[in-house]
Amino acid sequence: xxxxxxxxxxxxxxVEFSDRRRALEQFEELAVRGTxxxxxxxxxxxxxKSSLLKQGAEILRDQGFDVIYIDPLHRDFMAYxxxxxxxxxxxxxxGEAVGVAxxxxxxxxxxxxxxxxxRWRKRRIAVLVDEVFQAVGVDLAEVYVKGLxxxxxxxxxxxxxxxxxxxxxxxxxxxxxxxxxxxxxxPIWNMSREGFEELYEELYRVTGEGKPSLDRxxxxxxxxxxxxxxxxxxxxxEEEVITHLARGRRLGDFISSLNxxxxxxLEEALEDPDTLVKARxxxxxxxxxxxxNLIVDGIEGREDWYWVDTPPPSRDxxxxxxxxxxxxxxxxxxxxxxxxxxxxxx
Ligand SMILES: Nc1ncnc2c1ncn2[C@@H]1O[C@H](COP(=O)(O)OP(=O)(O)OP(=O)(O)O)[C@@H](O)[C@H]1O
Ligand SMILES: [Mg+2]
Numbered sequence: 254x255x256x257x258x259x260x261x262x263x264x265x266x267x268v269e270f271s272d273r274r275r276a277l278e279q280f281e282e283l284a285v286r287g288t289x290x291x292x293x294x295x296x297x298x299x300x301x302k303s304s305l306l307k308q309g310a311e312i313l314r315d316q317g318f319d320v321i322y323i324d325p326l327h328r329d330f331m332a333y334x335x336x337x338x339x340x341x342x343x344x345x346x347x348g349e350a351v352g353v354a355x356x357x358x359x360x361x362x363x364x365x366x367x368x369x370x371x372r373w374r375k376r377r378i379a380v381l382v383d384e385v386f387q388a389v390g391v392d393l394a395e396v397y398v399k400g401l402x403x404x405x406x407x408x409x410x411x412x413x414x415x416x417x418x419x420x421x422x423x424x425x426x427x428x429x430x431x432x433x434x435x436x437x438x439x440p441i442w443n444m445s446r447e448g449f450e451e452l453y454e455e456l457y458r459v460t461g462e463g464k465p466s467l468d469r470x471x472x473x474x475x476x477x478x479x480x481x482x483x484x485x486x487x488x489x490x491e492e493e494v495i496t497h498l499a500r501g502r503r504l505g506d507f508i509s510s511l512n513x514x515x516x517x518x519l520e521e522a523l524e525d526p527d528t529l530v531k532a533r534x535x536x537x538x539x540x541x542x543x544x545x546n547l548i549v550d551g552i553e554g555r556e557d558w559y560w561v562d563t564p565p566p567s568r569d570x571x572x573x574x575x576x577x578x579x580x581x582x583x584x585x586x587x588x589x590x591x592x593x594x595x596x597x598x599x
Contacts, residue, residue, distance in 0.1 A: 272448030299479025
């Protein structure tokens with residue numbers, strides 16, 4: 254049985270990987286079936302995509318895979334292989350100048366996988382790439398995905414099995430790569446209520462500190478673990494976290510750029526995000542909210558096979574989840590609400 258990884262949660266606090274049971278089962282299934290197309294996993298910022306890829310790497314290693322995980326943006330990587338040269342070259346790449354290192358790591362993920370495939374037949378190989386589109390840029394995202402597909406379809410040697418998964422929180426590139434059938438896109442949502450409770454208990458076990466009720470934290474974060482971490486680091490001061498988000502995203506500038514009609518649409522979207530897709534003229538506003546990483550679109554459908562881990566409910570008005578579109582977390586929605594109120598009455 255694979256080990257549970259430990260994750261940095263806040264300064265001086267590490268937690269054990271919680272829950273995501275279904276997603277881990279899905280990794281076990283991938284280890285058997287492989288991927289015929291690269292899987293592009295997308296979801297809210299901080300919902301746990303990187304953590305899941307890293308835990309997934311453990312599972313694949315356990316199933317006899319050579320695993321290359323790279324996070325070019327943060328110049329981070331993990332390599333589970335007995336080919337020593339691979340690690341050396343990844344280390345060298347991280348030492349390059351900012352900008353160069355990112356591109357090199359992204360390229361190396363594909364090149365090294367090709368080399369591994371060329372060296373031995375009957376290998377099992379997994380390539381896990383994190384936030385790579387920001388490293389290679391929107392324009393090259395499509396080419397990059399095609400490069401990953403080529404690994405699967407035109408490997409230099411044979412292989413027994415190959416798994417390719419990419420994680421992204423970036424809405425813009427998703428629509429670009431969606432124009433081709435070179436990958437399949439799969440959404441992942443924040444943690445389920447049970448999973449979030451597990452993390453809540455774990456945090457208590459590790460810190461021993463009192464904290465707001467599970468209900469309150471669920472209502473604020475919608476199960477997003479990074480939001481929980483930010484609240485923890487702000488000593489549970491929700492006002493601080495909301496204000497921080499509003500200022501960081503420059504929501505004031507965004508809202509003052511809207512006309513009266515758009516302001517009304519935005520107000521309606523606070524109550525029901527699906528209103529953004531119901532009328533064609535609201536589409537531009539939706540795109541802008543996606544770009545600002547406030548909402549996630551493209552989540553229609555709640556089939557188990559479509560989602561990484563368990564799907565969210567069809568709708569949850571309290572948490573800002575619609576069937577087609579959802580606020581990333583209730584805190585994102587609240588930051589918009591406050592900024593709107595500040596500028597347009599209240
Ligand atoms: N399954 C989990 N169990 C415990 N903690 C988790 C889990 N998933 C995520 N976390 C915590 O939440 C933080 C954010 O998770 P992570 O970095 O994986 O999110 P992400 O979706 O990759 O974010 P981004 O979109 O910014 O890349 C982690 O540092 C970790 O502390
Ligand atoms: Mg990440």
